[in-house]
Amino acid sequence: MSKSVAANPSKQGFNRKKLISKFISYFFLLLLTCITIVPFIWTVSISLKGQNDVIFSIPPQFIPNTFTLENFITVWNTLPIPRYLLNTVFLTFFGVVLPLIFCSFAAYPLARMKFKGMNLIFILIIATMMIPNEVTMIPVYLVIDKLGLMGTYTGIIITGAITPLGIFLMRQGFKEIPREIEESAVIDGANVWQIFWKLMFPMVKPMLGVLAILCFISSWNNFLWPLLILDDPNKYPITLGLYQLQGAFSANTRLIAAGALIALIPVIVVFIAFQRYFIEAAYSSSVKG
């Protein structure tokens, strides 16, 4: 390679051009990276600062004078952060598992069975996908109230237990399975329930993965419904907990920073572990505007 470059001046010019373009590309890539991560770095910096470090100053001080993990320890021991995390894990577990099951239940007959009314139901589901959640927010709140679910986790979990988007996605998944597979199972004497659980459900795993990611993000970050439904601070998930702490302890920026980072860690871990699904999930979620 280098030999031919030396022998061919025009090629050398081409390579230099390429090098410059590479340099410019990396310049912008790094610039954007800085803009993207600066708020996080700043938060890490605040969370590691001791009581004698200034938080806000111009120019800002990114490297603390006294490194300390004290803030994390204090947050963990004195604020109800572990409790909030546990609540969030609980809510997220049901916020992922229930939609996977119920959306599949709804999608399976809509994708594989032809009966009177199936089309109508599907059209209704698609039509409601056009209605933003913000518009139905008030009636959903009233339904939860009428069912006597105010202040309960059931109230939060049940609003997310099935979504038109989830049904739509799972229907796509079930549609792709070839007919012959069910037919051969019927010949083997399997009943419909067995066909669903043992045969069809495992075959839509990729779509289940996508839906699981979407539900994980929305459940872990769910803030609006806990805010509207819960009144007992012991039941708060981490988002609502931080929101309230931030109001109450606004003086203690360091602790809030540590708490915010603790809340972020699970998201980062899941993101890195399942990055491929996240990209897929992003495309799928756009179906609902």
Added chain:
Amino acid sequence: MYKARHAWGFLAIPLLLLLLFTFIPSIAAFVLSFTNYNVFTPIEFLGLENYLKAFQDSDFKKAMFNTIYYWLLVTPALVVLPILVAILVNQKLRGIKVFRLIYYFPVLVSVVITAILWKWMFAKEGIVNYFLSWFGIEPTGWLMDTSTVMIALAFVTIWQGFGYYMLFYLAALQGVPKDLYEASELDGANFWKKHLYVTVPMIKPMIFFVAVISTMGAFKEFTLMLTMTDGGPLKASTTVVLLVFKEAFTNLDMGYASAISFILFVIILIITLINQKLLDNPNT
């Protein structure tokens, strides 16, 4: 091999849930908007009164203005900037996948944490003011000033959303035939010309799509305002949905709030229909 009872067996629980939390609320949202429902007093039919009230309500007008202003700040940026980022990360460079993941990550961050992070960034002695001081710009309290609060919120939205739209453009870019670029390079086109005359026409459908999605997102936004500024100062960052939220859950005027949210729904529906028309038209 399937019988109708199988289908309905599977559909029973999902339909019950949909009925309670999707179908009934969709109709109820409309019905409530014609009433004075406020939790305490008996419900009364008001006809179009709520709608007439909305068009005379200065808070509603202000919220509408704020929402449109926010949309104008956010959507053009979210349509154009991610194209450039997608072109940047569509190159074969070492570590490019890591950059894509980094840019996408803010999408996953909860609005509460985003609000906390950016309140500090926009503080009087925060990073944003420090950065601007390099260019000789005087520090301001971004979130305290009625004239700058929306700009700050729009910036946060762009920060959080550009990686999401980047992914869509990236998918579109990967469908552009490479020989088109080679041909334009042979014609001596520079970077800007190449992308203006090749990339933009080729990814036009995606540009429309992003414009529509980000427009809807802008018209529906309110949790960012709720957590960062609570709609203030002086309601300068109260969007339409935040007004709905406050009328419904602070003032408990659910009938009026429903009317406002229904007006919003009509606006969003019109945007969707315009989009459908544009997408169906082969000339666009």
